[in-house]
Each structure stands twice: as structure tokens, then as C-alpha cells.
Amino acid sequence: MFHALRVTAVERLTDDAAALTLAVPPGLRETYRYAPGQHIALRRVNEHGEEIRRTYSLCDPATPEPATLRVGVRLVEGGEFSTYALKELLEGDTVEVLPPTGRFVLPPRRGHFAAIVGGSGITPVLSIAATLLGREPGARFCLVRSDRTTASTMFLEEVADLKDRYPDRFQLVTVLSREDQRTGLASGRLDQERLTALLPALLPGEGVEGIDGWYLCGPLGLVESASAALRALDVPRARVHQEIFHAEPAPTAPPRVTLPDGAATVSATLEGRGGTWMAKEGESVLETVLRNRTDAPYACKGGVCGTCRVRLLAGEVHMDRNYALEPEELDAGYVLACQSHPVTPVVSVDFDA
Ligand code: FES
Structure with a gap:
């Protein structure tokens, strides 16, 4: 779940990049413990009421109870979050942040x-x-x-x-x-x-x-x-x-998968609570879940960050693209909910696995 963290520093790194430092209150330090290489998702609601999320990698050395989180943000042309982070965010502001995730990690070893x-x-x-x-x-x-x-x-x-x-x-x-x-x-x-x-x-x-x-x-x-x-x-x-x-958007639209009788149900477990819902035509598993559980984790919705990783427990899905999961994770049954479309009438996933 998101927590509001205070910005304690905004340092310019280059003309188009900055490092943001966020303070972690003592009670949340275990929640925000990270392995070197992980990232956090930041969220803001813009003036039109739309929610924008982006993931940014943590750049400081990892410690067991981090008092701060420091991320590097580069301005992306037309990128709403990076523009906000670099041009509007000030020391003392708060930002909503998900706990660290990601499997691009190297726990220290010889x-x-x-x-x-x-x-x-x-x-x-x-x-x-x-x-x-x-x-x-x-x-x-x-x-x-x-x-x-x-x-x-x-x-x-x-x-x-x-x-x-x-x-x-x-x-x-x-x-x-x-x-x-x-x-x-x-x-x-x-x-x-x-x-x-x-x-x-x-x-x-x-x-x-x-x-x-x-x-x-x-x-x-x-x-x-x-x-x-x-x-x-x-x-x-x-x-x-x-x-x-x-990753640029796919040059052609991914093939649309049609279910034999046009209907599918998606069951999901999230933070220990389960539910089953009808999927709408063309919807991803994440979209079906989000209509019913707004706390479903995601950031990029583009198959890149891996925040929406779920384990497929039953049924089959078609993944449009995957730049986040390693072959071993695919073999272990993990998929990206934001890229997965049901191809069997019943699909069951676990966000907690
Ligand atoms: S939300 Fe980033 S890969 Fe699905």
C-alpha cells in the first residue's frame, strides 16, 4: 500500500535529471527496506483527477532500516510524472510511495x-x-x-x-x-x-x-x-x-484474443483477500481486478516495471509483452497482470505469491 513520504532533498544531477530523497519514518523502515537494485512506484493525482504512477530505482546503498529513499529521475519528453518531479516538487512536499519491489537485485556476495x-x-x-x-x-x-x-x-x-x-x-x-x-x-x-x-x-x-x-x-x-x-x-x-x-509502445496492436463464448471470470487474491469478477472484452487481468480492487499494484502498465507480477494459479492467459520477468519466473508460473488477457473462461491469479 502507498504511504505519503516527505521530500527532504531535490538535487540537480544534470540539466534534465535530479535525485529525490524521501524520508522514511521509523515505523515504516522495515516496510521500505530494499535490496540493492530495487525500485519504488510513486503516484500523483494530476489537476484533471487522473492518477499517474511511475517507478524509479533506488540509488543509495541498501541498509536494513533505511531512514531515506533516494531515487534518480530523468526528464522524459512529455512525461507527466518526471516533469512534475523535476519542475514542481519541492523539499517539504509529500509524495505517495509504494514499498520497494523488483527482482533486478544483487544481494552482496563474493x-x-x-x-x-x-x-x-x-x-x-x-x-x-x-x-x-x-x-x-x-x-x-x-x-x-x-x-x-x-x-x-x-x-x-x-x-x-x-x-x-x-x-x-x-x-x-x-x-x-x-x-x-x-x-x-x-x-x-x-x-x-x-x-x-x-x-x-x-x-x-x-x-x-x-x-x-x-x-x-x-x-x-x-x-x-x-x-x-x-x-x-x-x-x-x-x-x-x-x-x-x-520501451516504445508496440508498433502494431497485439493480437486480440477472443474467448470461445466471449466471457471469462478472473479470480484474484490480493493482500490476503480474494474475489471473482467478470472480465470485460479486451480487458487485461489487471484492469478487471482494478475495477473491483483499487489497491491492485501497478506502475507502468507497459510490461516494463514488473510491479503487477502475479502467479497464475488456474487457467491460461496471453501476455502481450514482457520486458520485466526473467525466464525462471515465467517457468514458475508468474505473469504480468497488466499484459495478460484471459484465454480460458476461468483465470485465477495471486498478487501475494
Ligand atoms: S505495471 Fe509495470 S509491468 Fe505491469
């Missing part, structure tokens, strides 16, 4: 880990790397980050600080797509071909096979290129974790 991130994809990885290096002396981290220019790069100082604090255990490669080589940094785009050549060169000793976990985060194109490069380098899929930050 080993050598690597991340490939683009743009604001640095946000969860900053928390992952800082928590890991701070807590586990036997861990190493290699970060490959791409951005447009130095001026548009989020968390420059925090990343530089990791380099200073852990010179032997933190490796950083920055590639800028719109800055020339006079900066001394690599330039151009990080595509599959380039990554396939770059990654083995960066890890000369143990090679890509020596990396215990890969974390890919950023726009869809970069994550797809990085994942294809890792496949080409024979990295096992189970070692690759990914989180997409932006």
Missing part, C-alpha cells in the same frame, strides 16, 4: 560482477555496486556505462567516488555517444558488435566466463544489444539479469 548500463540505467546499478563493494571485501565489479555526453551523465561523482574508494575492485569504462575523443573517453555507440569485442578485452585474466553475474540496464536497444553480445560470447543465460527503462 565474486566478480559486471554491469552494462545506458543513461539512467546507472541508477539501480549504483546501489548494487556501492552495496556490494561496501559490504563484501571479496567482491569485484566492472561497470560499462554509456551516455550521450559528460554533461548528461547521471551520478558522475558517486561513480567516481567508487573508483577512488575501491581502486582495485572497481573497474569503470565510460563510452559517450555524442562527445568526441578529445575527452580521452571512448566515443560512439555501444552496439552488439562493439560489446562483443570490448568485453573480452576488458576482462583479460578470467575472461567473460569469470563473471558471476551480468546486470544490464537502460533503454531497450542497449539491453538487447548487450544481451545479444553476451549470448555471442557464450555467457549462460542464468547469469544475465536485465531491466529495461524505456
Whole structure:
């Protein structure tokens, strides 16, 4: 459930990005405990009475009882929430926040880990790397980050600080797509071909096979290129974790699934309470549930954030798209409620599983 948290700082990171810090009252610190890499959903009701939700990744190192939550917000063109967060939100305001969720996480452990991130994809990885290096002396981290220019790069100082604090255990490669080589940094785009050549060169000793976990985060194109490069380098899929930050709407409408007799019921358990409702034609499982239970969790409604994850207990659904769930979660019966449409007359899901 949402809680209203107070904004204690709004720090400019770049021309179009800021970090928001929210205070967590002592009684809620356990509720807002997060694993490095998780995100929170923020909500606001705009002047037309519409509810807008967005998820933002937590960027600070994880602690057992966080007194604050800090998220990185980049202005998205036409993005209502990011415009509000960057242009209107002030210290002292309150924002409604859901507890942290997400499975793009790395609980600290010994080993050598690597991340490939683009743009604001640095946000969860900053928390992952800082928590890991701070807590586990036997861990190493290699970060490959791409951005447009130095001026548009989020968390420059925090990343530089990791380099200073852990010179032997933190490796950083920055590639800028719109800055020339006079900066001394690599330039151009990080595509599959380039990554396939770059990654083995960066890890000369143990090679890509020596990396215990890969974390890919950023726009869809970069994550797809990085994942294809890792496949080409024979990295096992189970070692690759990914989180997409932006996915364009599907170019064509997903195929409409029609039930044989046109009717389906959706049963859902949410916060321990169950219900069964008729689905309307074309509706997603989330939409059916939301008509009856306004507390159903969701944020992006686009198959990207994973906030609406449910376990399918009975029946079958068709998922329009999925950029959030890992293959193991699909195998375990999880689906995204916002993308799922019933294809059997009876569908039963569990939001609590
Ligand atoms: S609400 Fe984000 S994936 Fe469904």
C-alpha cells in the first residue's frame, strides 16, 4: 500500500535529471527496506483527477532500516510524472510511495560482477555496486556505462567516488555517444558488435566466463544489444539479469484474443483477500481486478516495471509483452497482470505469491 513520504532533498544531477530523497519514518523502515537494485512506484493525482504512477530505482546503498529513499529521475519528453518531479516538487512536499519491489537485485556476495548500463540505467546499478563493494571485501565489479555526453551523465561523482574508494575492485569504462575523443573517453555507440569485442578485452585474466553475474540496464536497444553480445560470447543465460527503462509502445496492436463464448471470470487474491469478477472484452487481468480492487499494484502498465507480477494459479492467459520477468519466473508460473488477457473462461491469479 502507498504511504505519503516527505521530500527532504531535490538535487540537480544534470540539466534534465535530479535525485529525490524521501524520508522514511521509523515505523515504516522495515516496510521500505530494499535490496540493492530495487525500485519504488510513486503516484500523483494530476489537476484533471487522473492518477499517474511511475517507478524509479533506488540509488543509495541498501541498509536494513533505511531512514531515506533516494531515487534518480530523468526528464522524459512529455512525461507527466518526471516533469512534475523535476519542475514542481519541492523539499517539504509529500509524495505517495509504494514499498520497494523488483527482482533486478544483487544481494552482496563474493565474486566478480559486471554491469552494462545506458543513461539512467546507472541508477539501480549504483546501489548494487556501492552495496556490494561496501559490504563484501571479496567482491569485484566492472561497470560499462554509456551516455550521450559528460554533461548528461547521471551520478558522475558517486561513480567516481567508487573508483577512488575501491581502486582495485572497481573497474569503470565510460563510452559517450555524442562527445568526441578529445575527452580521452571512448566515443560512439555501444552496439552488439562493439560489446562483443570490448568485453573480452576488458576482462583479460578470467575472461567473460569469470563473471558471476551480468546486470544490464537502460533503454531497450542497449539491453538487447548487450544481451545479444553476451549470448555471442557464450555467457549462460542464468547469469544475465536485465531491466529495461524505456520501451516504445508496440508498433502494431497485439493480437486480440477472443474467448470461445466471449466471457471469462478472473479470480484474484490480493493482500490476503480474494474475489471473482467478470472480465470485460479486451480487458487485461489487471484492469478487471482494478475495477473491483483499487489497491491492485501497478506502475507502468507497459510490461516494463514488473510491479503487477502475479502467479497464475488456474487457467491460461496471453501476455502481450514482457520486458520485466526473467525466464525462471515465467517457468514458475508468474505473469504480468497488466499484459495478460484471459484465454480460458476461468483465470485465477495471486498478487501475494
Ligand atoms: S505495471 Fe509495470 S509491468 Fe505491469
